[in-house]
Amino acid sequence: MNSHYKRIGAVDESQNRYQDPSMLHEHPYDPAILEEVRNDFLKKRTCKEFIDWIDSHPHYDVVAEASSQYIRGTDVNDCFWPCAEIETDWQAINSHIAEYAKEEELNTKFNTDYTEEWRISNMTKQKSYVPFRHNSELDNQHKHGFKKQYQLIEVTLTDTFLEIKAIEDLFDFHWAKTDINYQPTSGQFPRHVDFLTTGFKRAVEFDSAIANAEYDPVSKCPVGWKMVRILIPSDNWAPGQLFSFEEHSWSNWRPGQAINFSWAHCRHATANSGYSPRSIIKITGLVKDSHWLVKKQFKKFTL
Amino acid sequence: MKYIKLKNTILKKLPDLDKDDFHLLEGKLVFKNKDKSIQVKKLLEDLYSLDIVLTSTINHPHWDNKYESELYFNNIPTEKTYA
Numbered sequence: 001m002n003s004h005y006k007r008i009g010a011v012d013e014s015q016n017r018y019q020d021p022s023m024l025h026e027h028p029y030d031p032a033i034l035e036e037v038r039n040d041f042l043k044k045r046t047c048k049e050f051i052d053w054i055d056s057h058p059h060y061d062v063v064a065e066a067s068s069q070y071i072r073g074t075d076v077n078d079c080f081w082p083c084a085e086i087e088t089d090w091q092a093i094n095s096h097i098a099e100y101a102k103e104e105e106l107n108t109k110f111n112t113d114y115t116e117e118w119r120i121s122n123m124t125k126q127k128s129y130v131p132f133r134h135n136s137e138l139d140n141q142h143k144h145g146f147k148k149q150y151q152l153i154e155v156t157l158t159d160t161f162l163e164i165k166a167i168e169d170l171f172d173f174h175w176a177k178t179d180i181n182y183q184p185t186s187g188q189f190p191r192h193v194d195f196l197t198t199g200f201k202r203a204v205e206f207d208s209a210i211a212n213a214e215y216d217p218v219s220k221c222p223v224g225w226k227m228v229r230i231l232i233p234s235d236n237w238a239p240g241q242l243f244s245f246e247e248h249s250w251s252n253w254r255p256g257q258a259i260n261f262s263w264a265h266c267r268h269a270t271a272n273s274g275y276s277p278r279s280i281i282k283i284t285g286l287v288k289d290s291h292w293l294v295k296k297q298f299k300k301f302t303l
Numbered sequence: 304m305k306y307i308k309l310k311n312t313i314l315k316k317l318p319d320l321d322k323d324d325f326h327l328l329e330g331k332l333v334f335k336n337k338d339k340s341i342q343v344k345k346l347l348e349d350l351y352s353l354d355i356v357l358t359s360t361i362n363h364p365h366w367d368n369k370y371e372s373e374l375y376f377n378n379i380p381t382e383k384t385y386a
Contacts, residue, residue: 026365031326031333033367038327042307069305072330073353073376218305246330265305 027144029065037066042217047204050215054195061140067220068193070246070265079245080261083230083293086167088303090255093163094235097153097180097279100160106151107277110184141190149189150270153180155281163303164281170301171230171293173285175203180234183241183278188271191244194263195220196227199284210286220264225286226294232258232281240274260293304379316346330375333360337371344374354378 041063045053057063101107141149155161155178156168168178177199183189203222204211213222221227233253243250245266250259261268272278287293306327314320325334325343334340340357347353354377360370 026363028328028363030363030366031328031368031370032323034328035323035326069307069327070330071304071306071309071327071376071379073379074304074330075379075381078379078382218307 029062033062034066037062041067045215045217046211047200047213047215047222048211050217051197051201051204054197061137064137064193064195067195067217068265068267069218070193070262070267072247074246074266076245076248078262079248079266080250080259081296082257082298083260083296084170084232084258084299084301086170086232086256086258086301086303088163088167088256090234093161094255094279096161096163097182097234098277100153101182101277104153106153106182107184110148110151110187137192144190146188146190148184148187150181150183150187153182155179166303167232167281168283170303171228171283171285171287172291173228173283173287175199175207176283176285177202178281178283181231181280181282183270183272183280185272185275185277187278189269191246191267191269193265193267194229196229196263196284199286200227203286222286225288226291227263227284227286228260228291228293229263229282229284230258230260230293232256232283234279234281238274238276238278240272241276241278242269242271242273244269260296304382312350313343313346316350317342328373331373332375333370333373335368335370340372340374347374347376351380352378 037059054060054063141147153161155164156176161180164178164180168176210222210225213224215221216223219226234255236255237251237253241251245261245268270278292299310322310325310327313325314322320339320342324336324339325332327333332340332343334343337359344355344357348355356375356377358373358375360373362369
């Protein structure tokens with residue numbers, strides 16, 4: 001894992017398409033540059049080669065944009081879709097999250113204006129995880145005024161939320177990683193697509209079969225696998241809480257109504273313009289192509 | 304449907320179009336030449352019965368090329384694959 005930390009600082013400037021630094025992160029991106037970066041992104045690589053490539057790329061934000069092949073007009077069911085319903089004691093879970101948020105002052109000291117890590121955690125295991133956000137993406141967000149995004153509350157690597165770890169287990173993920181995406185009022189996370197690199201890097205680092213597997217630049221997953229991210233609201237939707245998937249919106253959710261979504265292509269964005277903090281459990285992991293989630297099946301669970 | 308698949312279909316069906324005649328930008332296809340965007344609009348209407356909007360493109364000073372028009376869609380066919 002140390003090797004990845006080192007590579008984060010190792011920028012390969014030969015991949016820099018911008019002659020003029022003032023053009024960096026300038027939206028909308030130059031369509032021709034996006035096409036050039038996309039063609040590079042589509043080249044055949046192993047998963048390990050892909051991680052090395054993206055870690056050293058000077059413009060993660062441009063790669064992310066180029067990696068999306070989303071076409072406006074895509075059906076809502078190809079953007080996000082219900083995948084599970086979990087019946088459990090959500091009231092107790094929400095009380096626990098609220099208590100934790102109070103202790104950690106997540107609402108009153110909401111500040112994500114720093115680059116390495118926004119994860120709320122004080123445990124030592126955190127050190128084995130690479131920062132999940134590439135600095136050029138943060139620079140881009142800061143440049144456009146997005147300075148308070150959300151707070152991530154660690155679940156997988158602590159024993160603080162055992163009841164949420166039990167929910168993680170329902171999905172039978174490999175390299176599962178769960179966080180509570182806690183967005184205090186005024187938080188905004190601008191449009192983006194994902195690479196799910198936090199868990200993916202761990203899989204590449206510790207599983208040579210995945211490291212040497214071909215990276216599929218369309219699914220943005222190792223060939224034979226799918227990386228999945230499930231979103232589960234822990235609480236009822238409150239007016240003003242916004243979650244967009246390009247021209248579509250997710251709203252009026254209820255606790256336990258899990259969705260799956262096209263994290264790889266459909267840009268998504270969140271904002272909490274309401275007056276209640278918003279918490280969504282985020283479970284990420286790898287599954288084989290035969291997994292029920294890849295088949296877009298729906299399951300009900302009771303805990 | 305994803306962009307590369309759509310682009311390959313267009314280039315196959317309209318051989319006088321070049322791969323650099325149009326690009327993807329924020330879910331829309333942007334064209335250097337308006338006549339070519341009209342050609343593509345007609346092709347995709349016939350091929351997929353797509354509801355297509357054609358507008359002019361706002362060009363930005365930090366772009367290397369000029370674009371005359373763009374297409375966006377309202378009813379892209381649902382995907383059968385998971386991605």
